[in-house]
Amino acid sequence: MADIDFRKTALSKSEVKFISTFLRFEFALKESGFGPENGPAQVDWDRVANVLGQDFFRDIQESGLTKTILNRPPKKQVTRDHQLDWEDQDPPRNVCDLISGIRRVRNNLLHGGKSGDPESDSGNPTRSITLISEAQWVVEQALQRLGQVRVHFEGKY
Numbered sequence: 087m088a089d090i091d092f093r094k095t096a097l098s099k100s101e102v103k104f105i106s107t108f109l110r111f112e113f114a115l116k117e118s119g120f121g122p123e124n125g126p127a128q129v130d131w132d133r134v135a136n137v138l139g140q141d142f143f144r145d146i147q148e149s150g151l152t153k154t155i156l157n158r159p160p161k162k163q164v165t166r167d168h169q170l171d172w173e174d175q176d177p178p179r180n181v182c183d184l185i186s187g188i189r190r191v192r193n194n195l196l197h198g199g200k201s202g203d204p205e206s207d208s209g210n211p212t213r214s215i216t217l218i219s220e221a222q223w224v225v226e227q228a229l230q231r232l233g234q235v236r237v238h239f240e241g242k243y
Contacts, residue, residue: 100215101195104222108192111225114238131189135182138231143181146227152220160190160217163197184224191221 097105115121115129120137122130146152161172178184195218229236 098215100218100222104218104225105192105195107222107225108188110239111229111235114229114235115232117238118232118235120235131185132182134228134232135180135185138181138185138228140181142228142231143178143184146184146224151223154213154216155184155187155191155220155224158213159187160194162190163194188221188224191217 112129115134116127120129120134121127147156155178157177159175159177162175164171164173175187175190176183178187229239
């Protein structure tokens with residue numbers, strides 16, 4: 087039996103860092119009570135956005151460090167006639183939209199590459215890298231604001 091070719095599964099350091107950070111962020115959110123009162127153990131992202139608040143969104147906007155996510159957010163994978171495709175998204179208008187964009191970066195990185203690079207752009211060949219870097223920074227800013235979540239994230243409990 088031939089060895090499996092894993093070359094397409096290789097990730098850059100920034101991709102590995104973002105995936106690791108996001109996974110730990112989700113864990114820390116659930117540990118901190120950001121899940122539903124009852125039911126599946128998943129993050130209540132609307133609640134996270136509400137706790138972060140519009141001041142968080144404004145600070146992210148004013149930082150100047152998330153221009154791509156705010157102006158040309160990550161695309162969303164959809165199906166059309168049973169075929170995978172990519173759909174442009176409107177720029178975020180509030181903190182909920184921003185959090186959705188960060189989650190989409192994660193989703194595209196983990197699930198999207200199977201049908202082509204959703205962020206390929208001949209005018210900006212580093213767009214995917216930029217989106218990942220900006221998403222990483224936003225998650226880090228959220229951890230700065232959410233003290234108990236950061237405690238769980240860092241394992242200091």
